Amino acid sequence: MVKLTINGRVFQAQPCDTVLAVAQKAGINIPTLCHSEAVHDYGACRICLVEVERRGRKRLVTACLYPVEEGLSVTTDSERVTKVRQIVIELLLARTPTSEEILALAERYDVTESRFSDMEGNNGDKCILCGLCTRVCSDVVGVNAISLVNRGTKREVALPFYDDETACIACGSCAYICPTSAITLTDSADCRTITWPNSKADFPMKECSSCGTHYAPVKQLQYMAEKAHLSISEFDYCPDCRH
């Protein structure tokens, strides 16, 4: 166990814990956008920046990645932290002016408007490129159907060649984890449609042999059968009719 302070309060933690984990457990709020317990941390959105002091040297680090250590002193809302956080919000707000998540964050941190809102490159797209969708697709689902393509300001989330959905199993994890609703999922009758910021794909749903409802994407069931070494006939019935 190591001893550290967060905003002046003393905490004990395991050396492998991150500052974010310790703070969250103690109910200290640190905003996050690209963090999820489901996937490995990434440190890209920079909204969880906190100020740490170590051997008299202060610097800003991302709480989601910084491992605690003996004697560490953390401030989650210092002047520098707030300043950078506000600018990050301003930048995101210009990028995605309609995202409710970002608007709420802006309100919480007193960012009333973005100085960049009248510049080019504000496409109204809700994607903030946090990479949660691509990480959940590779880390959790294990299919790598979408990825971050191009670099720098041209970076975007995309299917291979923008239109090859062959690897996607239509599980919807990406839509579920997306913090800004930039990815959406709609089920209609026998079809599931997933919309990514720059592409869209339809996936047929499996029909229950008993009740006839379309209960899950065919590709997802095939993937599950393969992973679990089961026969695809195991999925002939929906969960309700199986018993």
Add this chain to the structure above:
Amino acid sequence: MALIQTKNIRLNSKKELEDHRDGLNFNTQASQRVITVCCGTGCLAYGASKLAQAFRDEIKSQGMELQVTVKTTGCHGFCERGPLVVIRPENTLYQRVKFGDVAEIVTETISRNNVIERLLYSAPGSTDKITCEHDVPFYKKQMRLVFGANGYIDPTSLDDYIAIGGYAALSKALFEMTADDVIDEIRHSGLRGRGGGGFATGAKWQSTREVDDALKYVICNCDEGDPGAFMDRSLMEGNPHSIIEGMLIAAYAVGAHEGYIYIRHEYPVALQNAELAIKQAKSAGLLGEAILGSEFSFDVKISQGGGAFVCGESTALMASVEGRVGEPRAKYVHTSEKGLWDHPTVLNNVETLANVPLIINKGADWFYEIGTANSKGTKIFSLVGKVNNTGLIEVPMGITLREIIYDIGGGIPNGKKFKAVQTGGPSGGCLPEDKLDLNVDFDELSKAGSMMGSGAMIVMDEDNCMVDIARYFLSFLEGESCGKCVPCREGLKRMRQILDRIIAGDGQEGDIETLTDLSEALTMGALCGLGGSAGNPVLSTLRHFQNEYEAHIKDKRCPAGVCKPLITYNIIDGNCTGCNLCVKACPVNAITSQGKKQPVILDQTKCTKCGACYDVCRLDAVEVK
């Protein structure tokens, strides 16, 4: 030629290496004259390899093969004056040598010992001819410890390197020193990383050594992407064995047995020479299993980068070596503990590694004496821009900017006024005239708001607009940002847009504050070194040249006459004699002649502001406003 000599030689002990060297030196004494032709990238572009062949052919036709050797070497540094030919042992320097000069050089200088005046160098503004390489002002104030060998050895010859003492440091480390001794020596020397960070090399090695892991790596970073920088390239091209030797010593010190040289895709000659050097070192028993008959084994592979600037950043570089996208990660756990494939890794720059054999050979005390209190040794700079002698220079730490720019660089061309020098590459800073007497070292440069960086030095004169310069570096960084973190990806885009607007004459009140805010947010909040220092071009130009920003924003004027939307070209009637040079030069027929002795007329509606009229006018009759 040299390849054939080393083909079957395997050196199995310290003694065999020394005996081999003695034999080589005995043989070289026998052949007296050497014509060295610089085949660094700059001179190659001037046709140096064909020139070298012409020398070989001429020597052959004159039947002097036994007395004269033609040697193609790496970069000599004096790129401005290429192709360079040096006749040794007299060290007669011929510059801007052409094919037509070859026969004369062989007949006159080699056979008859006559110096050909026309090919000698004379300093700008002087007619005095300088014969000897070392007397040329460009070289005189330099201290070419690491870089000097480039001019003497053929980079494709292992024997050339061994003959000048190569691999002696390796054998000294292996047979006379423990790993701790080596680290102590490097630590005491005060060597700091030459790639830009300036971290103490000994401390870095120590922390890697201390990690308990059977698998450790040594990586040489030859991914040099700064605009105007080419020292790593020239070292790797010109003296690849010195870098391999440095890597071997580092590996021995930290306990690594595998290593990589990361070379960017744009450096084909460096790649080729490094590949050859690895092959030669392996077959000679200097690399691979049981090096020089000892128990130490180390192998090196080459990893080629795709030419992304961000891949010079340690974690991105390692991701790239691992075969992943070259994106950085947070470095809260150092790469010296968890680097390549999560194993402890020493990552050193080319120049840092090239210093290592010298320190082991000559001792830490010798190295410690050179330089300033906290920056020891020499530094190679690439001196480019508005300076007479462009090229690569190696100088002791602590030399002033003025000495570099005026004594070595020969001052500013065309009698223009010095304005600023950009040091440390795109993420460094611009220093104005009142910083010219600054002693160049890691700390002084940082204190002045710039940095050492990898050593790019771009000189600017009165014709450079600092807002335009800031925009140039920023747009470079924007193009090279990986786009992973928000401040870098979004912030750089916004900063560039604001600068675009200022340059277009649409600057607004508050732009300077916004630029400052964004720069600071990047400095504090970006994920890696690229973003973390990307605000520097703006912050340093704002610090020293805020008046230029204000002139653009408030007065809609570009004082340097660079930003097209803010300038007009005008004819000063009183000065114009109607010579019509400008009429001929104008590509859009915006200037019309009114006959002899009558001033020309410039039609502003047609003018594209290309500046051709200004450049050709000898009477100061064209002004930029």
